[in-house]
Amino acid sequence: MMGDSSPKTPLDLVCPIPIQEYPQVLLAHGGGGSLMQQLIQKMFLPSFNNPALEMLGDGALLDRPDGQLAFTTDSYVVHPLFFPGGDIGSMAVNGTVNDLAMCGARPMYLSAGFILEEGLPMETLWRVVRSMADAANKAGVALVTGDTKVVDRGKGDGVFINTAGVGEVVASRPVAPASIRPGDIILVNGDVGRHGIAIMAQREGLAFETTIQSDCAPLAELVLALLDAEIEIHCLRDLTRGGLAAALVEIAEKAQRQINIRESDIPVNQEVQAACEILGFDPIYVANEGRFVAFVRPEHAERALELMRAHPLGASSAIIGQVEDAASGLVTFSSRIGATRVIDLLSGEQLPRIC
Amino acid sequence: MMGDSSPKTPLDLVCPIPIQEYPQVLLAHGGGGSLMQQLIQKMFLPSFNNPALEMLGDGALLDRPDGQLAFTTDSYVVHPLFFPGGDIGSMAVNGTVNDLAMCGARPMYLSAGFILEEGLPMETLWRVVRSMADAANKAGVALVTGDTKVVDRGKGDGVFINTAGVGEVVASRPVAPASIRPGDIILVNGDVGRHGIAIMAQREGLAFETTIQSDCAPLAELVLALLDAEIEIHCLRDLTRGGLAAALVEIAEKAQRQINIRESDIPVNQEVQAACEILGFDPIYVANEGRFVAFVRPEHAERALELMRAHPLGASSAIIGQVEDAASGLVTFSSRIGATRVIDLLSGEQLPRIC
Numbered sequence: 109m110m111g112d113s114s115p116k117t118p119l120d121l122v123c124p125i126p127i128q129e130y131p132q133v134l135l136a137h138g139g140g141g142s143l144m145q146q147l148i149q150k151m152f153l154p155s156f157n158n159p160a161l162e163m164l165g166d167g168a169l170l171d172r173p174d175g176q177l178a179f180t181t182d183s184y185v186v187h188p189l190f191f192p193g194g195d196i197g198s199m200a201v202n203g204t205v206n207d208l209a210m211c212g213a214r215p216m217y218l219s220a221g222f223i224l225e226e227g228l229p230m231e232t233l234w235r236v237v238r239s240m241a242d243a244a245n246k247a248g249v250a251l252v253t254g255d256t257k258v259v260d261r262g263k264g265d266g267v268f269i270n271t272a273g274v275g276e277v278v279a280s281r282p283v284a285p286a287s288i289r290p291g292d293i294i295l296v297n298g299d300v301g302r303h304g305i306a307i308m309a310q311r312e313g314l315a316f317e318t319t320i321q322s323d324c325a326p327l328a329e330l331v332l333a334l335l336d337a338e339i340e341i342h343c344l345r346d347l348t349r350g351g352l353a354a355a356l357v358e359i360a361e362k363a364q365r366q367i368n369i370r371e372s373d374i375p376v377n378q379e380v381q382a383a384c385e386i387l388g389f390d391p392i393y394v395a396n397e398g399r400f401v402a403f404v405r406p407e408h409a410e411r412a413l414e415l416m417r418a419h420p421l422g423a424s425s426a427i428i429g430q431v432e433d434a435a436s437g438l439v440t441f442s443s444r445i446g447a448t449r450v451i452d453l454l455s456g457e458q459l460p461r462i463c
Numbered sequence: 464m465m466g467d468s469s470p471k472t473p474l475d476l477v478c479p480i481p482i483q484e485y486p487q488v489l490l491a492h493g494g495g496g497s498l499m500q501q502l503i504q505k506m507f508l509p510s511f512n513n514p515a516l517e518m519l520g521d522g523a524l525l526d527r528p529d530g531q532l533a534f535t536t537d538s539y540v541v542h543p544l545f546f547p548g549g550d551i552g553s554m555a556v557n558g559t560v561n562d563l564a565m566c567g568a569r570p571m572y573l574s575a576g577f578i579l580e581e582g583l584p585m586e587t588l589w590r591v592v593r594s595m596a597d598a599a600n601k602a603g604v605a606l607v608t609g610d611t612k613v614v615d616r617g618k619g620d621g622v623f624i625n626t627a628g629v630g631e632v633v634a635s636r637p638v639a640p641a642s643i644r645p646g647d648i649i650l651v652n653g654d655v656g657r658h659g660i661a662i663m664a665q666r667e668g669l670a671f672e673t674t675i676q677s678d679c680a681p682l683a684e685l686v687l688a689l690l691d692a693e694i695e696i697h698c699l700r701d702l703t704r705g706g707l708a709a710a711l712v713e714i715a716e717k718a719q720r721q722i723n724i725r726e727s728d729i730p731v732n733q734e735v736q737a738a739c740e741i742l743g744f745d746p747i748y749v750a751n752e753g754r755f756v757a758f759v760r761p762e763h764a765e766r767a768l769e770l771m772r773a774h775p776l777g778a779s780s781a782i783i784g785q786v787e788d789a790a791s792g793l794v795t796f797s798s799r800i801g802a803t804r805v806i807d808l809l810s811g812e813q814l815p816r817i818c
Contacts, residue, residue, distance in 0.1 A: 136811025140704025167535030180522030181574035219536035272627030349495025456491025
């Protein structure tokens with residue numbers, strides 16, 4: 109390799125389990141015996157290398173944080189496993205990192221629970237693990253404890269991943285729906301609906317002439333930049349299942365405050381808009397994996413917008429609405445011509461297994 | 464109900480989701496819309512009732528613990544979901560509680576991630592949730608954050624559950640394989656192999672004349688009683704997948720110490736022994752869900768045994784062996800007639816999906 113200075117992506121690395129011997133995951137890889145030990149020692153430990161994980165106890169021992177703890181979990185069942193802009197591995201890290209960030213916390217530690225289907229190509233598992241390791245490095249979190257189960261063929265779907273996360277709360281005031289107040293300005297960190305449309309295009313093999321990539325990304329750095337700058341943030345929510353609409357409806361109901369959004373101010377990419385029109389979707393209900401709303405004190409809104417736009421994950425940030433002086437618990441969208449409609453939850457998701 | 468003082472088991476309670484309307488779990492129950500909200504509000508919140516969960520943020524906010532943190536995760540894919548002595552719900556709580564206890568920690572908080580298969584009877588989910596809630600109450604832990612995903616029919620197997628756990632380390636010295644020393648005495652808190660045989664009998668519908676129940680139980684109270692009594696514990700390990708043998712082999716390898724077990728001192732129930740003989744299993748490799756080994760300072764062994772036997776989950780506790788003054792990293796079993804054999808890991812588990 110001497111003289112070769114071209115960057116290697118981690119996926120260039122060879123799968124550490126001999127593929128010719130174990131081309132697929134077997135039930136025994138989850139059985140607590142020597143094959144599971146091989147998987148742990150050769151694949152998981154080197155990928156997620158850190159002292160807490162290396163202890164390989166029944167759990168990881170962590171240093172006591174300085175602040176209050178935030179604790180969250182999500183399972184990831186996205187189909188397909190790989191899609192433009194991400195995969196189940198990067199999602200499983202970023203999604204849980206983002207949930208911690210939405211608590212006003214600095215993500216620190218993740219756990220990973222794999223549920224593998226017998227017959228999964230070993231190479232596929234390796235791609236997922238490498239992607240998780242890369243995402244954890246980028247997000248600055250350590251994967252410190254884990255578990256692997258294998259279920260019989262036909263009783264799973266390749267790979268499901270659960271991650272739980274522990275973080276340290278850095279926000280100096282409660283970041284929660286109950287903290288929002290009339291006049292609060294609502295910002296979003298970019299255009300909505302990319303993740304759902306990227307998955308849809310990939311899944312259905314649609315003949316979209318689309319280059320839409322998922323927005324899957326770790327949001328903690330951006331949120332921490334706002335907190336560092338002493339932006340008074342009252343509430344944060346990432347826009348996953350159910351999209352922008354579901355996040356706003358839940359916050360309005362929980363806070364019993366009315367929220368008004370100027371529909372024309374919601375950033376939507378043209379390709380996403382076109383795809384939504386073809387598919388009969390409304391982009392406000394489409395899932396995202398790297399978008400969030402922030403409710404901030406009115407006097408801080410312009411500064412927050414500047415800070416968000418200065419970050420690579422917030423370049424197309426926008427102010428989209430505010431909290432009204434009414435206790436209706438409703439979300440209203442006003443159109444350019446002055447019409448107003450009340451937004452509600454869909455009964456489900458337009459597109460299952462989006463995350 | 465006045466005058467009715469007969470104890471009600473929680474399973475007597477009616478499923479809070481109207482069964483006639485939603486007899487089965489639908490994809491929409493995991494879709495981020497109103498059906499998922501109904502499931503959360505009507506089933507999960509009342510069952511796991513606690514202030515941190517009720518916040519329903521992207522994560523739970525926890526009080527900062529006094530000590531070092533322990534953090535662990537496990538996914539549960541046991542088949543069948545219900546078996547003599549337990550079910551996937553009680554296992555998902557007890558298993559993670561036990562992993563924390565094995566770190567010398569007091570279990571405090573759990574997360575729960577459900578992966579449900581479309582078509583799962585709603586009543587089945589309710590039985591599992593009630594069982595988890597009961598187990599959490601008994602173990603003294605709060606389920607503070609969660610997630611629900613639904614996968615298409617044929618892409619899962621009823622219910623998979625991941626739980627992650629956070630606890631506070633109370634052991635005053637490191638409880639880990641690296642801490643074991645020559646002369647340490649090894650205790651087990653009861654007879655081994657019940658869980659695996661209970662599952663096997665249930666799964667295969669075998670015509671065993673068996674009343675064997677799983678040993679599924681929360682071990683933290685028993686472990687904390689030892690720590691409270693200042694028993695010097697060097698290592699703890701619960702005997703799950705791979706059984707007693709796998710736990711000992713992993714500890715010996717990790718510590719690079721030789722462990723010797725007197726085979727005749729290992730408690731095995733007669734029915735379990737008989738079932739193992741029929742099935743061709745060795746009880747030392749069969750999974751447990753409420754058994755652990757403790758490596759203690761020799762001078763403390765008798766007192767530890769007394770304390771363990773005084774606890775309902777340790778009535779048949781026994782001293783089974785000791786750490787030798789050799790750095791072989793091997794586990795040897797000596798028989799009554801003086802023969803010695805080296806124990807190794809199986810390549811997998813004799814019985815997949817045991818936990």
